[in-house]
Amino acid sequence: MENATIFQTFLLTLAVCLMLTVGLIILINKGLKQFYEKVSQDHDIANFFTRLTNIILLLGGLSAAMASSYTTGEDANWLTLTWDIADQLEESLSQLFFTLMIFTIAFLILHLMAKRTVK
Amino acid sequence: MNNWAEFHISIVYFSGLLIALITSVLSLLYLRPVRATINIITGQLATVWNGSFKMTVMLGGLLGAMSVTFTDCGGGYDKLVGSPYHSAIKGIEQVSSSFNYLAIVMGIWLIIFITLRLTSNKRMRESDLRAQAKK
Numbered sequence: 001m002e003n004a005t006i007f008q009t010f011l012l013t014l015a016v017c018l019m020l021t022v023g024l025i026i027l028i029n030k031g032l033k034q035f036y037e038k039v040s041q042d043h044d045i046a047n048f049f050t051r052l053t054n055i056i057l058l059l060g061g062l063s064a065a066m067a068s069s070y071t072t073g074e075d076a077n078w079l080t081l082t083w084d085i086a087d088q089l090e091e092s093l094s095q096l097f098f099t100l101m102i103f104t105i106a107f108l109i110l111h112l113m114a115k116r117t118v119k
Numbered sequence: 120m121n122n123w124a125e126f127h128i129s130i131v132y133f134s135g136l137l138i139a140l141i142t143s144v145l146s147l148l149y150l151r152p153v154r155a156t157i158n159i160i161t162g163q164l165a166t167v168w169n170g171s172f173k174m175t176v177m178l179g180g181l182l183g184a185m186s187v188t189f190t191d192c193g194g195g196y197d198k199l200v201g202s203p204y205h206s207a208i209k210g211i212e213q214v215s216s217s218f219n220y221l222a223i224v225m226g227i228w229l230i231i232f233i234t235l236r237l238t239s240n241k242r243m244r245e246s247d248l249r250a251q252a253k254k
Contacts, residue, residue, distance in 0.1 A: 003204035010211075040236050048156040052229045055146050059222040066215030069208065099222075106230060113237050 001076040006084075013085050014065050017092040021061030024096060025054050035107065039114050057099060064095030124200045128189060131206045135213030136184050142214075143180035143221060147173060160236050175224050183220025187213040 032053055036046035068088040071080040147153060157172060158165040189209050190196050199206045 003202075007204060007207065039233060041240060042159065042236075044152075044156055045159060045236060048150060048153075048160075049229065049233065051150050052225055052232075055149060056222045056225050056229065059142075059146075059218040059225070063215045063218035063222060066211050066218070072204065102226075110233055110237070113234075114240075 001078070001081065003072060006070050006072060006076060006081065009081060009085060010070055010088070013088045014062075017061060017065035017089060020089075020092065021058055021096060024061075024100075025057050028100075029054070035111075039110055053103070057096065060099045061092050061096045065089075065092040067091065124202075124206075127203065128196065128199050128206050131210040132189055132213070135187070135210045135217070136181065138214050139180040139184035139217035140177070142217065143177045146180075146221065146225070147176060157232075160232050160239070162239055172228055175228070176221065179220045179224035180217050183217035184213045186220070187216050 029050065033046055033050050036049040037043065040046050040049065065088055068084070068091050070076070070084040150156075153172065154165070154169050157169045161168045187209065189199060191198065199209065
């Protein structure tokens with residue numbers, strides 16, 4: 001299998017990972033904004049925090065998608081290419097999953113802190 | 120020695136660094152207005168906080184890109200010479216590492232800023248309560 005085919009597949013899968021990440025960001029954006037507005041009690045600060053979170057998710061998802069390596073040379077065939085595509089998608093999704101889990105735990109702690117502050 | 124290929128590898132390396140730098144700058148531009156927002160969040164020493172934030176974001180991106188080495192364990196780069204594909208993959212790895220560093224740096228700053236905001240909210244509320252009690 002030619003290296004050019006493998007590289008094109010890599011870029012195409014990267015584009016799919018990018019779309020998945022952007023889709024996830026769009027999905028959670030509204031809720032994030034509301035949460036940050038409650039925590040910060042300021043519209044501008046909430047916007048800043050939301051943008052910061054968006055960048056973190058985008059960079060995290062993309063970095064994982066870019067880090068995966070494809071089988072090349074004589075060992076490469078359509079089957080290894082399929083596995084490599086699945087690996088790339090899995091890496092990106094797992095990075096997003098772990099980032100979101102860390103955010104969820106952090107938001108829980110922050111929510112409790114904010115509740116104490118309001119009291 | 121294949122000079123063309125070595126020149127190519129160096130272009131890929133420096134392109135990776137440039138992309139890392141551009142990404143850091145674009146991230147900061149996307150967050151605008153940074154200075155005014157950090158001013159509200161921190162209150163005191165806003166210039167220091169603002170400078171530290173921008174500096175760490177830029178350095179994080181660059182360091183991430185620089186942390187990827189193009190040489191193998193023996194210090195050679197034979198695999199990259201004559202192989203644009205492997206050079207490009209190394210360049211992508213460089214950008215990926217840079218994104219990773221940037222995400223970690225920004226995550227740490229997000230937690231710092233939220234904690235600062237919550238603390239200042241608490242202080243404001245306490246001073247309001249004290250003012251009400253005096254009345």
